[in-house]
Amino acid sequence: xxxxxxxxxxxxxFVVHALAVAGAVLVLVWNIYFRGGLAWESTNKSLIFxxxxxxxxxxNGPNGSRIVxxxxxxxxxxxxxxxxxxxxxxxxxxxEAIISYKALPFRKEEKKIIHLVxxxxxxxxxxxxxxxxxxYHNESSIANLYSLHSWLGxxxxxxxxxxxxxxxxxxxxxxxTAAIRRESLPWHVLFGIFVYILxxxxxxxxxxxKLTFLENSGLAKYGSEAFLVNFTAIVTIxxxxxxxxxxxxxxxxxxxxxxxxx
Amino acid sequence: xxxxxxxxxxxxxFVVHALAVAGAVLVLVWNIYFRGGLAWESTNKSLIFxxxxxxxxxxNGPNGSRIVxxxxxxxxxxxxxxxxxxxxxxxxxxxEAIISYKALPFRKEEKKIIHLVxxxxxxxxxxxxxxxxxxYHNESSIANLYSLHSWLGxxxxxxxxxxxxxxxxxxxxxxxTAAIRRESLPWHVLFGIFVYILxxxxxxxxxxxKLTFLENSGLAKYGSEAFLVNFTAIVTIxxxxxxxxxxxxxxxxxxxxxxxxx
Numbered sequence: 135x136x137x138x139x140x141x142x143x144x145x146x147x148f149v150v151h152a153l154a155v156a157g158a159v160l161v162l163v164w165n166i167y168f169r170g171g172l173a174w175e176s177t178n179k180s181l182i183f184x185x186x187x188x189x190x191x192x193x194n195g196p197n198g199s200r201i202v203x204x205x206x207x208x209x210x211x212x213x214x215x216x217x218x219x220x221x222x223x224x225x226x227x228x229x230e231a232i233i234s235y236k237a238l239p240f241r242k243e244e245k246k247i248i249h250l251v252x253x254x255x256x257x258x259x260x261x262x263x264x265x266x267x268x269x270y271h272n273e274s275s276i277a278n279l280y281s282l283h284s285w286l287g288x289x290x291x292x293x294x295x296x297x298x299x300x301x302x303x304x305x306x307x308x309x310x311t312a313a314i315r316r317e318s319l320p321w322h323v324l325f326g327i328f329v330y331i332l333x334x335x336x337x338x339x340x341x342x343x344k345l346t347f348l349e350n351s352g353l354a355k356y357g358s359e360a361f362l363v364n365f366t367a368i369v370t371i372x373x374x375x376x377x378x379x380x381x382x383x384x385x386x387x388x389x390x391x392x393x394x395x396x
Numbered sequence: 397x398x399x400x401x402x403x404x405x406x407x408x409x410f411v412v413h414a415l416a417v418a419g420a421v422l423v424l425v426w427n428i429y430f431r432g433g434l435a436w437e438s439t440n441k442s443l444i445f446x447x448x449x450x451x452x453x454x455x456n457g458p459n460g461s462r463i464v465x466x467x468x469x470x471x472x473x474x475x476x477x478x479x480x481x482x483x484x485x486x487x488x489x490x491x492e493a494i495i496s497y498k499a500l501p502f503r504k505e506e507k508k509i510i511h512l513v514x515x516x517x518x519x520x521x522x523x524x525x526x527x528x529x530x531x532y533h534n535e536s537s538i539a540n541l542y543s544l545h546s547w548l549g550x551x552x553x554x555x556x557x558x559x560x561x562x563x564x565x566x567x568x569x570x571x572x573t574a575a576i577r578r579e580s581l582p583w584h585v586l587f588g589i590f591v592y593i594l595x596x597x598x599x600x601x602x603x604x605x606k607l608t609f610l611e612n613s614g615l616a617k618y619g620s621e622a623f624l625v626n627f628t629a630i631v632t633i634x635x636x637x638x639x640x641x642x643x644x645x646x647x648x649x650x651x652x653x654x655x656x657x658x
Contacts, residue, residue: 136398136399136400136644137398137399137400137582137585137586137589137644138398138399138582139582139586140582277617277618280611280617280618280622281604281607281608281617281626282600282603282604282607282625282626282629282630283604285626285630286600286633320399320400320401320402323399324399324401324644327399328637331593332633334597335596335597335600335633338544338548338597338601339600339601339604341544342543342544342545342601342604342605343604343608345543345544346543346605346608346609347608349542350608350612355539355542355543356539356542360542363544364543364544364547367544368544368547371548371594371597375590382398382399382586
């Protein structure tokens with residue numbers, strides 16, 4: 135069974151770009167407006183407020199919890215680079231890299247460079263984003279690598295790196311033989327789609343995990359921030375869906391051959 | 397770009413069946429051995445132990461948390477039908493339904509009945525599983541429909557139902573014209589794959605959410621149960637991956653035509 139979509143890629147790619155802008159705006163509003171901004175270094179990480187903001191247990195004995203919640207309200211945590219880098223980097227720029235063969239009006243060789251460079255940027259931002267999560271955990275005495283989100287995240291960033299290196303070596307420099315390229319291509323596409331779906335799934339796990347921590351520390355379950363984060367997750371899923379629809383649809387000029395005639 | 401896998405479906409389908417058994421065993425071990433069994437009705441739902449076992453805040457003021465954690469250890473919650481029904485029903489039986497055209501040595505008309513009936517069983521078990529989650533929440537005073545898991549879950553069960561009804565009407569009874577069947581088939585496959593990926597993603601959100609609640613109530617982050625649940629999630633993802641690989645690979649006899657010659 136071959137999967138192909140009997141629809142032109144170009145209009146689908148406009149939906150992708152629109153959802154990219156929507157997702158980027160949502161994650162920035164969340165982290166700058168609701169979570170107190172972005173920072174790489176900050177002195178503002180007293181134990182109690184990190185505890186209150188990232189899932190360590192909060193006392194709700196008489197008056198205790200009130201005080202903690204008020205503090206986290208007025209002094210929100212500064213380490214919010216992780217979700218911004220992962221969404222805008224790995225998911226959004228990575229998605230644009232995937233559809234570059236279908237969405238752009240250039241020659242194949244040019245589109246290959248764009249595909250390669252955008253995926254490199256996505257991967258680098260993703261690696262910095264993963265590092266930011268460890269840095270935040272370590273400076274706030276939060277345990278590392280126990281959750282499904284972290285396990286899958288390590289898997290995704292490793293597979294993404296392997297996929298990029300394989301693509302670079304086989305399809306760009308030094309480049310494999312024609313037979314190796316022809317044999318590799320369907321697996322390159324298939325494995326790329328697999329890693330991308332896993333990346334989007336890992337992102338949704340991240341939204342849920344962070345929001346559950348915040349809700350356990352007193353954030354309203356039906357409040358503005360909770361809804362904002364859930365909607366950001368849904369926009370992320372829609373973005374990933376339209377990226378894959380575009381990748382499976384009919385590209386310009388060469389039609390079905392824009393990938394295969396490498 | 398058409399996606400098809402130049403590999404025989406049959407050996408892949410054996411991996412699917414093996415992962416199905418592994419996943420079913422893991423989710424049963426988790427819920428019967430670690431979570432205290434399965435029940436539809438139970439008097440054993442005192443407020444404190446539901447609070448301790450499903451994410452309501454636990455006091456860790458002096459001695460308070462000890463008492464709560466001990467109680468939840470000796471009197472675990474009985475409402476564990478939801479994960480069992482969703483995994484074995486919607487995901488595992490649903491996955492077997494998807495690959496039935498590729499994995500079975502029968503005639504097309506027979507495989508269509510099996511596809512239809514297995515998806516009906518998956519859907520019915522899924523609906524009962526969703527109802528079990530609401531029943532547990534309502535009887536334990538836990539909020540409904542605030543989390544991403546619940547939002548996507550409602551979406552998945554609705555889309556699964558729509559997909560089943562459309563397939564029944566167009567491909568089985570009364571059946572559309574030849575033109576409608578031919579036009580519908582690629583979208584039926586594509587939409588089915590989309591809903592199934594979303595179902596697997598929603599399951600992973602469920603594992604993470606439940607485990608985060610348990611860990612917030614004192615379950616060890618690196619303990620046996622936490623690792624068991626994370627491994628169950630990874631087996632679920634591998635199962636979904638092999639289901640889709642099988643669906644995209646080369647079926648028996650008619651080869652690429654086992655779907656399209658409806």
